[in-house]
Amino acid sequence: MFRPNTTFNLKVFVPSFIFMLLIGFLGMTVPGKMKETLDVVQKFTFNNFSWFYVLAASLFLGLLLALVFGRLGDIRLGADDEDPEYPFFSWVAMLFAAGMGVGLMYFGVAEPMMHMASPITDNNIEKNAMLYTFFHWGVHPWAIYGVMALALAFFGYRYRLPLSLRSTFYPLLKEKIHGPIGHVIDSIGLLATVFGIVTTLGFSAIQLNSGLHNIGLMADIGFEQQSLIIVVVTTVAILSAISGVGKGVRRLSEMNLLLALGLLVFILFTGPTVKLLSSFAENTGYYISHLAEISFKTFAYDTEHQGWFTGWTILYWAWWASWAPFVGLFIARISRGRTVREFVMGVLIVPTLFTLLWFTVFGNSGFYANEVAQGALAKLTSTPEILLFKFLEYFPLSSLSSIVAMLILALFFVTSADSGIIVLNNIASGGSSKPVPKWQSILWGVILIVMAIALLRTNGLGAVQAVTLIVALPFVLIMTGMCFSLIRGLRSDARYYSHKLNAGSVFWSGHRWKQRLSQILTQTQESDMHSFFNETVRPAFNSLRTELEQKYQLHVIINEYETPELAMELIIEKGQWRNFLYGVRVQTSKAHEALKDEVTLPNLTETTVHEPFAYFGDGRLGYDVQYMTQEELIADILKQYQRYLNLMHSEDLALIMKAPVDGGDHR
Known part of the structure; x- marks a missing residue:
């Protein structure tokens, strides 16, 4: 022809x-x-x-x-x-x-x-x-x-x-x-x-x-x-x-x-x-x-x-x-x-x-x-x-x-x-x-x-x-x-080029790499979030509260919520200063429809994604913590607490660090 x-x-x-x-x-x-x-x-x-x-x-x-x-x-x-x-x-x-x-x-x-x-x-x-x-x-x-x-x-x-x-x-x-x-x-x-x-x-x-x-x-x-x-x-x-x-x-x-x-x-x-x-x-x-x-x-x-x-x-x-x-x-x-x-x-x-x-x-x-x-x-x-x-x-x-x-x-x-x-x-x-x-x-x-x-x-x-x-x-x-x-x-x-690595990945080493890989390739469902809170978040918060109260005589509160989304908060009270708050809540988002048919990602079957995100009392944007272990989550809380204590000592930031007249739900 x-x-x-x-x-x-x-x-x-x-x-x-x-x-x-x-x-x-x-x-x-x-x-x-x-x-x-x-x-x-x-x-x-x-x-x-x-x-x-x-x-x-x-x-x-x-x-x-x-x-x-x-x-x-x-x-x-x-x-x-x-x-x-x-x-x-x-x-x-x-x-x-x-x-x-x-x-x-x-x-x-x-x-x-x-x-x-x-x-x-x-x-x-x-x-x-x-x-x-x-x-x-x-x-x-x-x-x-x-x-x-x-x-x-x-x-x-x-x-x-x-x-x-x-x-x-x-x-x-x-x-x-x-x-x-x-x-x-x-x-x-x-x-x-x-x-x-x-x-x-x-x-x-x-x-x-x-x-x-x-x-x-x-x-x-x-x-x-x-x-x-x-x-x-x-x-x-x-x-x-x-x-x-x-x-x-x-x-x-x-x-x-x-x-x-x-x-x-x-x-x-x-x-x-x-x-x-x-x-x-x-x-x-x-x-x-x-x-x-x-x-x-x-x-x-x-x-x-x-x-x-x-x-x-x-x-x-x-x-x-x-x-x-x-x-x-x-x-x-x-x-x-x-x-x-x-x-x-x-x-x-x-x-x-x-x-x-x-x-x-x-x-x-x-x-x-x-x-x-x-x-x-x-x-x-x-x-x-x-x-x-x-x-x-x-x-x-x-x-x-x-x-x-x-x-x-x-x-x-x-x-x-x-x-x-x-x-x-x-x-x-x-x-x-x-x-x-x-x-x-x-x-x-x-x-x-x-x-x-x-x-x-x-x-x-x-x-x-x-x-x-x-x-x-x-x-x-x-x-x-x-x-x-x-x-x-x-x-x-x-958005693509400014997207940072998952905050939890800073703790990774070659140890437990197979488990990490399995987590990455498995789409988290709502039931997985309950398991993550029961096996990681709640034990980490309780362990840290016990240490802070028994050894340092600090007053620590743990709040748990089921609605409007699953969430937990660890609060360290500070009197006239703004309380330190570290929380984890489940966020849901929509994945692209085409991912359901992607043969290279066989474990992705739903378009709704559930992810546990950290949030803070000062309103800063949080990050995904789903890949952290108990010890890694505690380490992350301590990093945020150390930052909080340093900022308390700054006279220029007193207006921000002072406690508000009436508190509210930080979620």
């Missing part, structure tokens, strides 16, 4: 592929009808789910900040003794590179200018234009990426599950992640990633087309030219993906980063340098001071600007969500060995600071150039793809800087498509580590080409963004559920 050479999980790939074929076919054959349908669905999404996008993005940011300041931040993404895979500065440099992208080139000048030309406030127009640009490119996108990356890294390196989307739901779904629910999660993630990449390819093609036209290498700006650019550049990306020249691609990425930094420094020092640096400080402070307010703003009381809100903020949140598997997987792969706290702070702070600096340099320089040009740049906001190149004309060496800008765009285009093909293979293969056949990479490249061209034909970038918005909605819902799964996984991890 013929078996195709593929790493695809067909239950994930086939439904996704059919949906993509349908979108591509409709975009090519009936673009008008396709546009009408997308408009209706997009309007429905805007009207009914904008609030959900806003709350979800803020939830992701809040979760990451809570992890930074909570004890769960100490958990390491890997073994407890595992060192980070990359040195700190190398890791920071890669995060810095991850913050770069086509969007910064396309929107660096255009977005602040567009907000200024269509202000949503009547005062501080330029300042508020920068505020909302910072909002769209600041901590929120990196919180969306960070949640995805953290979940992938945690379950991949801590739980040792495949680096796949379904793995992030293991605490909630357990083995069901390998079934239909897991296939649906991966399928939706696959579709969201495809359309997120297609959106980026659309932006790249349109801006490259404008740049080539600006320097005279293309006669016109239009659909045919943009389609040609998509085919050529994506073909280069396919060749890169199937050639295996990973080092070459990394070198291209590093060169691209240096070129982008060079362009940033060039604009900074040939523009109004002091004003730009001052603006960076003020922009950042203004952004931080308004962050809480704008994070939850849905313009419910400002319906005049709701079109702006949905056309910018909601589309951005959908775009970032669609890119979350892509960027998240990259960040997860380079973050093994970091603590959760270190990871979150690095992911939120490093890329955000760079993007804020980038938008200050290009955005505020755009305002400056617009003043010099007497408003000429503001008139071009309806064609944002050409703004960058027109902006560069107001600086020295404009021809050279335009060529550098196009080179940066082309390299971003290639590396984004190349990396996108790798990530799509990963998602469609369920995180498989098997070598990927070359035909799969070629297929993904062709899919990206067809989807980008089909959607550009339908309605330009509007159609691309509409489909991204629609597909990203269920994926944002999935990411919200993933947050709860991540919290549950982190809490389980903290």
Whole structure:
């Protein structure tokens, strides 16, 4: 029987592929009808789910900040003794590179200018234009990426599950992640990633087309030219993906980063340098001071600007969500060995600071150039793809800087498509580590080409963004559920690794090891608890009382209870001081249902577990004493009594050690 050479999980790939074929076919054959349908669905999404996008993005940011300041931040993404895979500065440099992208080139000048030309406030127009640009490119996108990356890294390196989307739901779904629910999660993630990449390819093609036209290498700006650019550049990306020249691609990425930094420094020092640096400080402070307010703003009381809100903020949140598997997987792969706290702070702070600096340099320089040009740049906001190149004309060496800008765009285009093909293979293969056949990479490249061209034909970038918005909605819902799964996984991890050895085991030696083993492997029932009290607790308490009363003339009381649970207390009275109390009571808890069917634990037949726990008069948490003998239980009581006597001598603790006005049941 013929078996195709593929790493695809067909239950994930086939439904996704059919949906993509349908979108591509409709975009090519009936673009008008396709546009009408997308408009209706997009309007429905805007009207009914904008609030959900806003709350979800803020939830992701809040979760990451809570992890930074909570004890769960100490958990390491890997073994407890595992060192980070990359040195700190190398890791920071890669995060810095991850913050770069086509969007910064396309929107660096255009977005602040567009907000200024269509202000949503009547005062501080330029300042508020920068505020909302910072909002769209600041901590929120990196919180969306960070949640995805953290979940992938945690379950991949801590739980040792495949680096796949379904793995992030293991605490909630357990083995069901390998079934239909897991296939649906991966399928939706696959579709969201495809359309997120297609959106980026659309932006790249349109801006490259404008740049080539600006320097005279293309006669016109239009659909045919943009389609040609998509085919050529994506073909280069396919060749890169199937050639295996990973080092070459990394070198291209590093060169691209240096070129982008060079362009940033060039604009900074040939523009109004002091004003730009001052603006960076003020922009950042203004952004931080308004962050809480704008994070939850849905313009419910400002319906005049709701079109702006949905056309910018909601589309951005959908775009970032669609890119979350892509960027998240990259960040997860380079973050093994970091603590959760270190990871979150690095992911939120490093890329955000760079993007804020980038938008200050290009955005505020755009305002400056617009003043010099007497408003000429503001008139071009309806064609944002050409703004960058027109902006560069107001600086020295404009021809050279335009060529550098196009080179940066082309390299971003290639590396984004190349990396996108790798990530799509990963998602469609369920995180498989098997070598990927070359035909799969070629297929993904062709899919990206067809989807980008089909959607550009339908309605330009509007159609691309509409489909991204629609597909990203269920994926944002999935990411919200993933947050709860991540919290549950982190809490389980903290509980597992902080769980101490049974207090009774400190007395163990090799003596009586067979009896100890039998106790460990035998599930204690209620009848066993009565035997333990009769054979161990009561004799130990009575022996100690006899010694304390006859030899040391202390007054000792032993209380016994049958309800609400079996318990015994040994109390040494101390007059004006709080009495010493050491008690043992039976606690019942539920074991996991699956343990009943565990063949390696044949003695576990019930799901109710009975265990004798120590408790104390000062309310401290006790511990399991079921493995102690009479002598060991007496030794444990004496340890607690010795602690009690030492604390009595401390003047600072008199308030705690003094007897309460009226006693009570300490159980």
